[in-house]
Amino acid sequence: xxxxxxxxxxxxxxxxxxxxxxxxxxxxxxxxxxxxxxxxxxxxxxxxxxxxxxxxxxxxxxxxxxxxxxxxxxxxxxxxxxxxxxxxxxxxxxxxxxxxxxxxxxxxxxxxxxxxxxxxxxxxxxxxxxxxxxxxxxxxxxxxxxxxxxxxxxxxxxxxxxxxxxxxxxxxxxxxxxxxxxxxxxxxxxxxxxxxxxxxxxxxxxxxxxxxxxxxxxxxxxxxxxxxxxxxxxxxxxxxxxxxxxxxxxxxxxxxxxxxxxxxxxxxxxxx
Amino acid sequence: xxxxxxxxxxxxxxxxxxxxxxxxxxxxxxxxxxxxxxxxxxxxxxxxxxxxxxxxxxxxxxxxxxxxxxxxxxxxxxxxxxxxxxxxxxxxxxxxxxxxxxxxxxxxxxxxxxxxxxxxxxxxxxxxxxxxxxxxxxxxxxxxxxxxxxxxxxxxxxxxxxxxxxxxxxxxxxxxxxxxxxxxxxxxxxxxxxxxxxxxxxxxxxxxxxxxxxxxxxxxxxxxxxxxxxxxxxxxxxxxxxxxxxxxxxxxxxxxxxxxxxxxxxxxxxxxxxxxxxxxxxxxxxxxxxxxxxxxxxxxxxxxxxxxxxxxxxxxxxx
Numbered sequence: 023x024x025x026x027x028x029x030x031x032x033x034x035x036x037x038x039x040x041x042x043x044x045x046x047x048x049x050x051x052x053x054x055x056x057x058x059x060x061x062x063x064x065x066x067x068x069x070x071x072x073x074x075x076x077x078x079x080x081x082x083x084x085x086x087x088x089x090x091x092x093x094x095x096x097x098x099x100x101x102x103x104x105x106x107x108x109x110x111x112x113x114x115x116x117x118x119x120x121x122x123x124x125x126x127x128x129x130x131x132x133x134x135x136x137x138x139x140x141x142x143x144x145x146x147x148x149x150x151x152x153x154x155x156x157x158x159x160x161x162x163x164x165x166x167x168x169x170x171x172x173x174x175x176x177x178x179x180x181x182x183x184x185x186x187x188x189x190x191x192x193x194x195x196x197x198x199x200x201x202x203x204x205x206x207x208x209x210x211x212x213x214x215x216x217x218x219x220x221x222x223x224x225x226x227x228x229x230x231x232x233x234x235x236x237x238x239x240x241x242x243x244x245x246x247x248x249x250x251x252x253x254x255x256x257x258x259x260x261x262x263x264x265x266x267x268x269x270x271x272x273x274x275x276x277x278x279x280x281x282x283x284x285x286x287x288x289x290x291x292x293x294x
Numbered sequence: 295x296x297x298x299x300x301x302x303x304x305x306x307x308x309x310x311x312x313x314x315x316x317x318x319x320x321x322x323x324x325x326x327x328x329x330x331x332x333x334x335x336x337x338x339x340x341x342x343x344x345x346x347x348x349x350x351x352x353x354x355x356x357x358x359x360x361x362x363x364x365x366x367x368x369x370x371x372x373x374x375x376x377x378x379x380x381x382x383x384x385x386x387x388x389x390x391x392x393x394x395x396x397x398x399x400x401x402x403x404x405x406x407x408x409x410x411x412x413x414x415x416x417x418x419x420x421x422x423x424x425x426x427x428x429x430x431x432x433x434x435x436x437x438x439x440x441x442x443x444x445x446x447x448x449x450x451x452x453x454x455x456x457x458x459x460x461x462x463x464x465x466x467x468x469x470x471x472x473x474x475x476x477x478x479x480x481x482x483x484x485x486x487x488x489x490x491x492x493x494x495x496x497x498x499x500x501x502x503x504x505x506x507x508x509x510x511x512x513x514x515x516x517x518x519x520x521x522x523x524x525x526x527x528x529x530x531x532x533x534x535x536x537x538x539x540x541x542x543x544x545x546x547x548x549x550x551x552x553x554x555x556x557x558x559x560x561x562x563x564x565x566x567x568x569x570x571x572x573x574x575x576x577x578x579x580x581x582x583x584x585x586x587x588x589x590x591x592x593x594x595x596x597x598x599x600x601x602x603x604x605x606x607x608x609x610x611x612x613x
Contacts, residue, residue, distance in 0.1 A: 030331075030332060030333055030334060030335075031332055032332040032333050032573070033333070034333065034572060034573050034574045072571070081362055082362055082363075082364070082365060082366065082367065082518065082571065083360075083362050083367065083570060083571060084570070084571060122572075124333075124573055252358060252360065254359075254360045254367065254369070254570050255325070255569065255570040255573070256570075257327070257329045257330060257332065257333070257573060258327055258329035259325060259326055259327040259329055259330065259569070259570075260324075260325060260359075260360065260369070260371065260570060261354060261359070261371050261374050262357075262358070262359040262360040262369065262371060264354070264357070264359075264374075276353060276354060276374065281329060
């Protein structure tokens with residue numbers, strides 16, 4: 023691998039499923055054999071998956087899925103919340119089945135080499151999007167604290183998030199009230215006071231996004247948010263996945279989550 | 295007995311009036327963009343059909359803009375764009391770098407606006423043809439568009455014809471009409487160099503949990519494989535109604551689909567929604583068309599056009 027950008031960086035390819043397993047009650051993980059695509063993929067990017075089960079049944083359009091695991095020598099991995107036709111078909115895949123992917127797509131997270139400490143706030147399956155950032159931060163010697171918000175401890179998936187990254191997990195739950203926005207605000211203010219992060223990241227909750235946007239602005243801390251949106255083509259051609267984002271001039275514009283995102287500046291993105 | 299032709303020997307070129315295309319496969323407007331160059335060499339395509347440009351900038355329609363159905367998609371995107379000035383100054387030069395003929399799709403709210411914009415496009419270097427989108431169902435109240443009736447379709451075509459000089463003018467028809475052949479004849483009579491048949495058909499999907507349309511704009515244009523038989527029928531009707539070339543579009547996803555449309559009378563075809571599901575659908579279709587023609591002993595793909603029309607003797611060997 024010379025690390026250069028190939029002439030056609032986005033590929034449509036049928037990959038072999040190497041592992042397919044339920045995670046907790048509502049989630050599912052898929053690992054795919056694609057060494058080169060995995061090595062090229064970056065945290066925060068996504069693939070567009072053709073959601074057909076082993077018998078070929080599934081919805082007509084592809085589904086965008088953020089990358090959960092990637093990197094040199096690593097399988098390409100997705101962690102999905104099984105909730106609709108597409109994710110149900112994906113969860114029905116078994117090791118040895120084929121899965122057609124298009125990607126890697128979109129702009130991922132940026133980690134500045136000068137940063138020493140970052141903090142992430144993730145809710146639900148949003149942690150899958152932020153998980154590869156934990157690995158990347160560890161590889162660059164950047165410490166990470168991760169506020170993970172879940173219904174209850176059984177839904178937390180701390181291991182799925184952190185892997186071997188050494189990220190410090192700060193779990194909050196609906197079941198004990200610790201995930202309420204006011205209490206997360208107190209938690210974040212305490213962390214900012216004790217160990218001010220150089221940057222913050224979030225994905226998965228509009229309310230937590232708004233909270234983090236407000237606190238980061240107050241403290242002058244840069245941040246990034248990964249947005250989700252229904253997509254048609256995944257490449258930027260159909261203009262169905264737009265979100266309101268402030269552009270470089272401060273004007274609010276409809277930007278494509280697939281092409282200009284899915285990762286946007288925390289202060290530029292508007293609530294959804 | 296099938297004559298021995300190798301795929302490399304097959305001539306895929308087709309003529310649309312004065313314009314020769316290297317092959318009959320091109321994208322459908324609105325489903326295509328320079329972003330696809332991340333996946334394959336766009337210079338392989340017969341032509342590059344842009345998203346519709348409008349005289350003024352447009353923000354587009356409210357979300358959701360897409361609703362999936364069985365075998366297809368409803369869309370109501372609303373032609374977002376930065377307007378004609380930006381298109382000419384920035385996007386046309388960007389398109390020209392790929393090498394394939396650039397077909398500028400144009401939509402406008404009035405006959406005069408169509409003519410003014412068409413004139414400016416015709417004066418722009420590097421535009422091989424103008425495809426007049428007189429059929430987009432999202433523009434007018436209740437989906438009404440020029441292409442619904444012969445008279446307004448003819449008026450828009452006549453005004454553009456006078457404005458563009460020798461620049462090839464394709465007119466894209468709508469399936470949202472009771473008599474597609476009459477609209478095709480009307481635009482041919484006013485000087486269209488080709489008709490493109492057809493745009494999306496108006497449809498609706500409702501979320502029964504909320505009781506509201508799934509699309510933010512309410513109705514939308516339906517496309518995808520489930521629409522193919524209707525589009526094919528309209529190509530068949532147009533091909534028998536006019537002498538100018540018909541460009542087929544609607545649910546085409548493969549070389550087999552392309553051959554079917556050509557046999558129904560299309561000279562070339564456009565792939566649209568298929569590229570959402572398979573971004574390599576167009577280059578695959580080109581390769582498969584070449585292989586299919588070789589296998590069938592068809593030396594020139596252009597010979598397929600109209601093969602299935604009444605009173606046309608099929609040149610293709612059975613089986």
